[in-house]
Amino acid sequence: MAEGLLETEGLTRRFGALAAVDGVSLSIERGTVHAIIGPNGAGKSTLLNLLSGELLATSGRVRFRGKDVTRAPPDVLSRMGIGRSYQTANVFPELTCAECVWLAAHSRVPAPSWRGDDPEAAVRGEAALRACGLAGRRLSRAFELSYGEQRQLEIAMMLATDPELLLVDEPLAGLGHDEARRVLALLREVARERTLVLIEHDMDAVFAVAQTVTVLVNGRLLETGPPGAIRESPRVREAYLGEEEP
Amino acid sequence: MTLPLFALQLLNGVEYGLLLFLVASGLTLIFGVLGVLNFAHGSFYMLGAYLAYWIGERTGSLAWALALGVPLLFATGWVVERLAISRLYGRDHLSQLLLTYGMVLLFNELQRALFGNEVHGVATPRPLAFGLPLGELQSWPAYRAFTCVACLLVAAAIRHVLLRTRFGMRVRAGAVNPEMVEALGVDVRRLLSILFSAGTALAALAGILAAPLTTVYPGMGEGVLIVSFVVVVIGGIGSVKGAFFGALLVGLADTLGKVLVPAVSSAMVYAVMAAVLLWRPRGLFGQPAEAR
């Protein structure tokens, strides 16, 4: 079996006595959409933070493209090709959309420019904005955007760093039906040549886009497999999908 | 250096550390719970010392200074909190630093206008003006022992309040998560006022106790303030336990440093702080940084 793009081995993170993520071993295959689902408090966001380098693991390993990156800081992981988008919009409120994506794109310039501007970054930033449908809002400050638009800006910023692996945390949370459809379509488009790790509660969306689904419960990996198998699995139904009863 | 002499310095270091603890404990809670960088904290220490001198001159008794001074400075702290400090909640560090820096300038001039530029001595209370023998040649002033005991009693009281009362529970919660204090209910305003006033009263108490030992002089607030900040940082912001051990560490380092390496003794305390922070960037008992 080919080596996964991102692999974890016994990944654990403790807060005091609580193990938010407990011995999780999974493999993210290149070019797939890999969803992570589970009840609230299952450790999904913690897992994502471990993968992006924002949290340091208590034990276990993370490998990206075969290299051990367990202790790598977030900026190193980002430059290696891991992009991150957050559950609550994590942008630069007082800056304009154009400035936000410019910053994201500029991060890929090898040396800090002490001299003039960076037109290439501006171009890539604008392209990301357009891809996310925000071209018309480029001069608006981030705090002026609607919630849905801020999520789109989030994704645009992630795109502007041209990542190989995208870590996306509940992109559809708090969005209205139309906005959610737009963002989902955007994600599908974006995921086409990349690898996407997605946390989501919206089961229809998950089963529509994901090739692999991993179920986390109480920090532990319950099951991993194709969406159909997960949906049918009695263990998963009992532990999680049963809670989805409206 | 002989053993009794060393023991003497050790005791002095502990005593200095315990006084520092009184000042630093208030500072660390004000920092940790109120989130305020209070540069004016040392001024309350100074005010306590000057009160000890002033009341001492008139009544000849340190006990009166304690009985009157502490409540008076608690009330002063309350007023200051309501008028000025409460406007600093949620503001950036620069604003807090500078507002309290401005207050220091004001307090200093106030002190100078009221008491002038001279150094004043404060008499040791007569019942305590004897020495406790250490070996054949040395003795340790009983007043210093009294100060140590007083500080330890206060420390025990603080510990009791923090660990065993509802007020203390709210304070501890606030030190870990200041936003949560808001969610805990109606009494937040009063909690903050009480906490700030208690902090200033502790600093003033330290000033009163220290007055017979250090004399009373302009600028004494700043010296203590800077060192207290060092203690708070070493111990970890918001941690009273950290303030206790940090204060002892600093007290001993400073006192022993003056004896063992006098040339660099003043800088010693800062070197210790830098070393601790390099090892533990959040202090000995501070909140570990979650974000990397």
Add this chain to the structure above:
Amino acid sequence: MTLPRSVRAGLLVGAIALALVPLSGDRFWVQFAGKVMVTCIFAVSLDLLVGYAGLVSLAHSAFFGLSAYLLAGLTNQLGLVSPLVTLPLCLAFAALAALLIGWLSLRATGVYFVMVTLAFTQMLYYLFSESPALGGSDGVFISQRPRLAVLGRTVVDLGDRTDAHAAIWVALVLSFLLLRRLVRAPFGRVLTAIRINEPRMRTLGYATRRYKLAAFVLGGALAGLAGYLDATLYGFVNPAQFGWRQSGLVLVTVLLGGKGTLYGPAVGAALLGVLEHFAQRATEHWSAVVGAAVVAVVLFLPRGVAGLLEGSRG
């Protein structure tokens, strides 16, 4: 970010007025203007840290003082007088000190950072005020002011009032233009974004600590420039230049003028200089006046004078 035209005009007028002060022939005002300009350089260099990188540093006066003391040492002990030699050495020394202190301090964040910078500045204060070899608490007189000689003829003599004034003016203008260029370049925008949301910048791939350190070193070097010029102006260095009082005062100028604007702190430095001057004449308790002014500014004018001038922005 472009300034309102009135502000730009005002700055230009101010710069010209400062340049013309020596024409008045009044020795006091010439030295006063020189002192104000030196403080402007000091304040503007701090704005890079405070207003752009978001680093509240109490160590800034350390680099001011170290550069000044090195000049004293180079001139008194080694007889070096040419600014072509002493100036680069002093700037390099300040930058190196900033590199070391910055590297150590930036391991801490938030309030801890402020405290560590305070610690270093205090250490230096005690080091210089308690070492007889370094002049002790009385300070050190500089035996000769820097003098630039070409082929044996003195071209610029910083001991001469007019020459010194011109040199400081040029230094101020150049420093300001350099910093302005820098903050408009990507470097400045990255720093600002780091100040706004550092964790996000890290997950975008920026090695944020390196940027902050670069700002710290550059700011420190310019603080060293201010210290060099201050020592030149007065011919005297003393440990009071280190220490938290001095650091606090320059932070005041940054807040008073308006942080994050570059020109604001320069205005703040001028205003504080004028305020101190008149307060000292009015009362012996003049520092209470300064204290009250500081409190008032923090409470009622948080964006400083620049905030007033630029009106409310979005």
